[in-house]
Structures are given as C-alpha cells and as structure tokens.
Amino acid sequence: MISCETIPSTMPAVVLESPRNLAYREIPVWPIESYGDPDMVMIKVEACGICGSDLRYYAGENPWAQHTLGKHVDNPPNIVLGHEFAGTVVAVVDERNSHLLGKRVAPVCSKTCGECSECRQGREQLCANTIHLGHGQGWGTQLFYPGAYACYAPAWAQNCYELPDNVPSEEAAMMDILAVCVHVAHRGDIQPGRPVLVIGAGPAGNGIAQAAKNMGACPVVAIDVSPTAIEIASKQGIDYAINTAGLDAESIKRNLAGIVQEGFGSVFDSVGTQESLDIGLSVLGKAGTLVNMAVHDADMRFNFMRIGSERKITTSCNFAVGDYPIALSWLKNGRFQVSDWLTKIALEDVPRVFKELESAKLNRKAFKLVIVF
Known part of the structure; x- marks a missing residue:
C-alpha cells in the first residue's frame, strides 16, 4: 500500500450492529490490501450524506436488494452505513493509481462485476454481483462491512471523480443521490x-x-x-x-x-x-x-x-455509468443546487439523530443531513 500520510490502525465509526442499534465506536481501519482488488484506494472522508435508504437499513429493510434483485435479503450485523461521500485519497494499493494521492474526489459507491448478462448488455445498475459500500452487498463475510460513516472509507480508483475547487466536499457528497436523480x-x-x-x-x-x-x-x-x-x-x-x-x-x-x-x-x-x-x-x-x-x-x-x-x-434502480458525469457537470456548473439542502452534524451525533428521525422529533425541519469531519 502506498500512502501520502500516516494512517492509524483504528478509527471512529458508526456501526449498525443490528436493526435499530447504531453504535459510535472505534473499529479497525479498512484493510484495503486484503480485499483482493488492486484498484482499491483509501479515502479520508470529509463529508457523508445521510440517505433515506440508510434509515431503511436501520429499520431492518434492504432497499438495494428490493430495487435491484426484487426481493428481501437479510442484512448482516456490523454494517458501517454511508454511501454518499467525498474526501481525499490518502492511500492506494497499486502504484498505477498513485496520481490520485492527495486528490479530492467523489467516489461511486459500488463496483459491478462486468461479466454477468446485465453488465454485458449495458444494464450495470442491475448487476446482482455488485459490491456496494454502506451495506453488506458483495463483501462476503466481514468483521465490519465498509461504509463512510467513518473517518476513512475504501473506494475504487476507476470510480473516483476528481472534484473542482468550486464544489465543496459537503455538496460533492450529494453526488450519489444526484446521479440517481x-x-x-x-x-x-x-x-x-x-x-x-x-x-x-x-x-x-x-x-x-x-x-x-x-x-x-x-x-x-x-x-x-x-x-x-x-x-x-x-x-x-x-x-x-x-x-x-x-x-x-x-x-x-x-x-x-x-x-x-x-x-x-x-x-x-x-x-x-x-x-x-x-x-x-x-x-x-x-x-x-x-x-x-x-x-x-x-x-x-x-x-x-x-x-x-x-x-x-x-x-428506477441505482444509476447507470453515464449518469454520474452528467450529475457532476450539472453540480459544477450550478445546474444542480444543493447548498440549501444541507444541515451539518458530527459523526458522534448520528445514533441520536437516527432515533430522533424515526420518532419524527426533527419534524422534517432538516431537509438533508450531512456528516462533516
């Protein structure tokens, strides 16, 4: 692994240990070299959005499976939620991706297999073999399942989009939902x-x-x-x-x-x-x-x-490969406006906020929550 700064062995994260049981705790930093994919990079997370689907995972649903597979799939324990994020690349597995070190990026939160019939026919968003950040899909059995409600998150170099200076990280963290839109x-x-x-x-x-x-x-x-x-x-x-x-x-x-x-x-x-x-x-x-x-x-x-x-x-299910650059272009050029959406919170506040959201104590006054680091 090649890094541009010292990476600790553990980090604070918010873990969905079981339905309706979120814990703010210290966990090991993601072992990106052990995932068997040379395209892996490590992102130091600067902002992560709270998606409506995260609330459904919290409640025990699996919206990815419902939309993509057309059925319910049980979630594993110890998921680190969070798939809407932006940050800086601080480590890469392969030297070929070292040009990304120190770059601020918005990563696509999933990687498809490229081999199934859906992928071969241009419907990657329906790939049943997708590996997805923020829930358990595609990771096999893990001690903790990777997501971005943490100080660091893994991603794939081929799916990292460099950010222009005029797009703050908290707005760039909206890229996933904008590509979906x-x-x-x-x-x-x-x-x-x-x-x-x-x-x-x-x-x-x-x-x-x-x-x-x-x-x-x-x-x-x-x-x-x-x-x-x-x-x-x-x-x-x-x-x-x-x-x-x-x-x-x-x-x-x-x-x-x-x-x-x-x-x-x-x-x-x-x-x-x-x-x-x-x-x-x-x-x-x-x-x-x-x-x-x-x-x-x-x-x-x-x-x-x-x-x-x-x-x-x-x-509609997820987003297609070509949707992401369109969304980034519209965000960069002001044709997507998201600054009015955002209410910022700290990582340690997330378990409390989820309980309040479920009980409607926030009364929808917060339009879109974003965790800032």
Missing part, C-alpha cells in the same frame, strides 16, 4: 416542453425536479406536505411547489388538473403509497410514464384501464 429522470422519458409532476419533494424529488428542468420539461410541479421541502423547491425555481398538507387526494387531483389540463408527460413518485400511485395515475397524460422510486414489499391496486393510451408504470 439523473437516472430516474431518464427512466421517466422526459420530453422538452411537456409537464412533469414530482410527488414528494424531499432530496430525491427535489433533485429529480431540477433534472427535469435541466432536460427542458415545462412546467415542473412538485408536491409535498413539508413546508421545508416546499420552501426549498420554490427557492430553486421549481415552477409550482405546492404544499398539500391537509388536502385529501381528490383536492390534490383537482389542483393538479387546474395546472395541467391534458395530463403530465412524466410523473415521479418518491412516496410509494397506494394514495400517491392513485394521484399519479389520475393525472398521467397519454403516452406518459409514471416512475415509482420507492419500491416496497406491498400489494398495489389500480384499474388496468388507467394505463390505457400507452401510459406506463416503471421503476
């Missing part, structure tokens, strides 16, 4: 000049709304029950940001129909309930696409006539 937007078949609806204007919904505007959709409408989410969407120039708190489904449908009479060309549902599906289908235009981004193990009911006139329902 680019992919979701493509899955929704957005057409320039055609209206888009985003149901749920949290970070994912907000990012999709921004991506839709970047792709020429007009108007872009976002709905949510959170005043914070609506305020941020309005600040960022989303055409209609509507607070639906206290409104029943029929009132929401009437409001949306008053804005777009012929229906939306694309509807993105980040809520994933029976009610949100019903609202989305009710206002989906002819040949429109509804993308469900919150796949749960639950039965959903709808009348098949509602997808007549070439309407379709689909899902």
Whole structure:
C-alpha cells in the first residue's frame, strides 16, 4: 500500500450492529490490501450524506436488494452505513493509481462485476454481483462491512471523480443521490416542453425536479406536505411547489388538473403509497410514464384501464455509468443546487439523530443531513 500520510490502525465509526442499534465506536481501519482488488484506494472522508435508504437499513429493510434483485435479503450485523461521500485519497494499493494521492474526489459507491448478462448488455445498475459500500452487498463475510460513516472509507480508483475547487466536499457528497436523480429522470422519458409532476419533494424529488428542468420539461410541479421541502423547491425555481398538507387526494387531483389540463408527460413518485400511485395515475397524460422510486414489499391496486393510451408504470434502480458525469457537470456548473439542502452534524451525533428521525422529533425541519469531519 502506498500512502501520502500516516494512517492509524483504528478509527471512529458508526456501526449498525443490528436493526435499530447504531453504535459510535472505534473499529479497525479498512484493510484495503486484503480485499483482493488492486484498484482499491483509501479515502479520508470529509463529508457523508445521510440517505433515506440508510434509515431503511436501520429499520431492518434492504432497499438495494428490493430495487435491484426484487426481493428481501437479510442484512448482516456490523454494517458501517454511508454511501454518499467525498474526501481525499490518502492511500492506494497499486502504484498505477498513485496520481490520485492527495486528490479530492467523489467516489461511486459500488463496483459491478462486468461479466454477468446485465453488465454485458449495458444494464450495470442491475448487476446482482455488485459490491456496494454502506451495506453488506458483495463483501462476503466481514468483521465490519465498509461504509463512510467513518473517518476513512475504501473506494475504487476507476470510480473516483476528481472534484473542482468550486464544489465543496459537503455538496460533492450529494453526488450519489444526484446521479440517481439523473437516472430516474431518464427512466421517466422526459420530453422538452411537456409537464412533469414530482410527488414528494424531499432530496430525491427535489433533485429529480431540477433534472427535469435541466432536460427542458415545462412546467415542473412538485408536491409535498413539508413546508421545508416546499420552501426549498420554490427557492430553486421549481415552477409550482405546492404544499398539500391537509388536502385529501381528490383536492390534490383537482389542483393538479387546474395546472395541467391534458395530463403530465412524466410523473415521479418518491412516496410509494397506494394514495400517491392513485394521484399519479389520475393525472398521467397519454403516452406518459409514471416512475415509482420507492419500491416496497406491498400489494398495489389500480384499474388496468388507467394505463390505457400507452401510459406506463416503471421503476428506477441505482444509476447507470453515464449518469454520474452528467450529475457532476450539472453540480459544477450550478445546474444542480444543493447548498440549501444541507444541515451539518458530527459523526458522534448520528445514533441520536437516527432515533430522533424515526420518532419524527426533527419534524422534517432538516431537509438533508450531512456528516462533516
């Protein structure tokens, strides 16, 4: 291993020891040489986002498996959560990657096998053999499963994107969710000049709304029950940001129909309930696409006539190889705006914050939490 600074043998980390049991503790630094991949590098983490999927892992779900494999897979104990991160490369396994030492990067949090039928046919985001940071997928049996709720995190050199000076690390840590938003937007078949609806204007919904505007959709409408989410969407120039708190489904449908009479060309549902599906289908235009981004193990009911006139329902999974550089370009050029999203917290506060998030004590005032080191 080649390093540009002294790396300690242990580090502070937040470990998901079992469902709803997060511990701030000292663990061994990742043994990147023992993982058997010469492309491995070590990142000194500067910022790590708390993703909505992290809360699902905390609760005992496995959202990666649900979206990618279409089934539940039990999580192993001792996962270090965290896959949205940025930092500085401080060690490499192979000398060929020594040019990255000292460079500030945003790493892609996963590596696909490149050999399965999904990978060979250009659908790497569906690779069942993915190795993924922030949960147990692909690592075999480990004492601790790598993630970025820690002072150091492993990554792959081929998947590290160097950061420009105008992108702070806490904003660069949003790259994973922004790449997901680019992919979701493509899955929704957005057409320039055609209206888009985003149901749920949290970070994912907000990012999709921004991506839709970047792709020429007009108007872009976002709905949510959170005043914070609506305020941020309005600040960022989303055409209609509507607070639906206290409104029943029929009132929401009437409001949306008053804005777009012929229906939306694309509807993105980040809520994933029976009610949100019903609202989305009710206002989906002819040949429109509804993308469900919150796949749960639950039965959903709808009348098949509602997808007549070439309407379709689909899902979105992870992001494709080409989505990441698009997202980074938009972030660098100010076409993705995330600074208003962020509330900074310390690593040692994470176990307490998760308990508060689950019990809703924060009341959604924190739009997007980012751990800073």
